[in-house]
Amino acid sequence: MKPLKLFGMVFFCGLLSSTQGVLSGLSCAISPRGMQQVLSSAIIQSGLFQKELQGMTLPNFRGDGGLLNSRTIITGLHLERSWLPTLSVALVPGAGMQLLINVHLDLSGNCLVGLLSEIILISLEVTITSSIKCPNFESGAVHVIVDDCFCIVGTVKIKLLSGLLPLSVHDVVLGHLTATLPGLLCPVIDIVFNMVNIQLLSTVDVVIPIGQKGTVHxxxxxxxxxxxSSLIxxxxxxxxxxxxxxIPHDSYSSALPPLLDGLILIALRQGFLSILVAVMLQLQPHTFPCSPEAFSGANQMRDAIIALFPTGCTSCPAASPLSIRVECEGNPHLVLEPNKATIKxxxxxxxxxxxxxxxITSLLFLKAALSLNVRLSIARGSLVLGLSLGSVSLILKASEIGISxxxxxxxHFINLLVEAYLPPLNAAAENGIPLxxxxxxxLERANFQILKGVLLIRL
Structure with a gap:
């Protein structure tokens, strides 16, 4: 069978060594059960395989024997119905993948035995086995070989409308089907694999917007x-x-934990996620009036600041309205620790x-280090971060009026950050990190597990 040189078809590749050491922000492992679910959905449940079978027509044939040693001639043999097939997948380490499709076919045609012409009905079980191999990978192109496709004809039931079926006709039909079906069904497998490859490859080579802030490819x-135990x-x-x-990141592939009994395991690495968080949480500086309309406790903050004015300070603007400006200094940084995610x-x-x-008179100029607790969820195909304030450290950098x-x-600053600054941060994060x-x-029903430096998503 002619090899298929396709740009992709990654899910059919079986290789001898892993890709550890490759720059990688995301790794995934898919179990044989997961691959069976994916391929069964794409090939069988979608009706793709059955649709491609509809055009199958067997060639006319004749055989010796029959009544009074006359020839048996069968013409117009075609597919009347294909029953819902079943598909199973086996992963072969270092070799590739083996697919097995079992299908029940109903055929009909015209049968001439001697001088008697009748409708012949054939019902049979066929098992199609294909080995999918990936011998090499060059410059992003995956070369795929659909190899060793063969068909096993199982139970065959043949009948004529008259009900008189010579044994020789049964033998002729069975021999003909055994000889011709591989040449008809294996090309169908090739066509189906090619179409499924295009469909599935689009899910692992995709450009997705990060809100209005940028894109990730x-x-x-x-x-x-x-x-x-898995395709990785x-x-x-x-x-x-x-x-x-x-924006470059410094995340490299590494060994994945066991897949256990799940369908798919996705590992997102801390360095890669931090870059996405930094893009997602780009905020312009925010200026808030020190007034109850902006945050509760504003009057108490104003009184506390005025109380710190040095005695006899003639330049202290006690009667002027206060404003507070909050500005990010550098990029936020995601930290993954066992069972905990925080943003610094x-x-x-x-x-x-x-x-x-x-x-402008700057009463206070502070450097703040915010630690934000992160609550994770998945919605609309994105990793959504819910942020809450964990801790704050404040360092006084300068004061034009001598506050020390x-x-x-x-x-009061914690109250300001929680009520006035966290809402725009959460609004910036509401679209989530696209996956x-x-x-x-x-992945909406997936479970999370946080390890040191790695976020695991299990389904």
Whole structure:
């Protein structure tokens, strides 16, 4: 059978070594049960295999024997009906994948035995076995060979409308089907695999927007391989800011934990996720009036700040309205620890007043380190982050009016951050981190497991 040179078809590749050491933000392992579910859905449940069978017509044939040693001639033999097939998958380490399709076919045609012409009805079971191999991988192109396709004809029932079926006719038909069916069914397998390849490859080579902030291009990072219990792929994610360049990450593939009894395991690495978080949480500086409309406790914060004014300070604008500016300083950084995900967010806080002459007096200039607790969920194919404030550290950098101790102000700043700053952060995160829908697996019901430096998604 002619090899199929396709750009992709990664799910049929069986290799001798893993792709560890390849730049990879995401890795996935799919169990044989998962592959069987994927391929059964794409080939059988979709009706694709049955549709391709509809055009199958067997050639006319004749055989010796029959009544009074006359010839048996069968013409117009065609498929009347194919019953719902079944499909099973076996992963062969270092070799590839073996697919087995069992299908019940009903055929009919015209049968001439001697001078008697009748309708012949044939019902049979056929098992089609194909070995799918991937001998090499070059520059992103996966070369696929559909090898060793053969058919085994099982139970065959043959009848004529008259009910008189010579034994010789049965033998002639069985021999003819055994000889001709592989040449008819194996090309159908080739066509179906080619179509399914295009469909499934699109799920592992896809560009997805990160809200309005940029895009991530998921694509195969290296040669897939088959272990004893799963098909494993490494995907890299090329992250690009809107109107900017590509942001590199330093995540490399590594060994995956056991798949256990699940269908698919996806591992997202900390360095790659941090880049996506940094793009997703791009915020312009926010300025809030120190007023109850902006956050509760604003009046108490104002009173606490005024109480810190140095005695006799003539330049202290006690009567002027206060404003507070919050600005990210550098990129947020995601930290994955066992059973815990946090985002470290450096920020600058400035408390200032606008004077009547248009000048600004900076009462306080603070450096803040925010630790945000992350609650994970999946919605609309994206990893959604729910953020809450875990802890805050504040360091006074400068004060134009001589304030030197801010310890009494920390509760007020926490109140400001929770009520005024976290809502826009959560709004920026509400679209989530886009994930590839690998082979069409719906991840909304998946479970999370957080290890050191790795987020695992299990289905």
């Amino acid at each position: 998921y694509h195969l990072a290296g040669q897939p391989f088959i272990s004893g 792929m490494d995907l890299d994610g090329t992250v690009q800011q809107r109107g900017g360049g590509i 967010l450096p920020a600058l806080l400035q408390v200032f007043v606008n004077r009547p002459d248009g000048s 101790d801010i310890s009494s102000l920390k509760p 590839p829908q690998v082979f069409g697996f719906p």
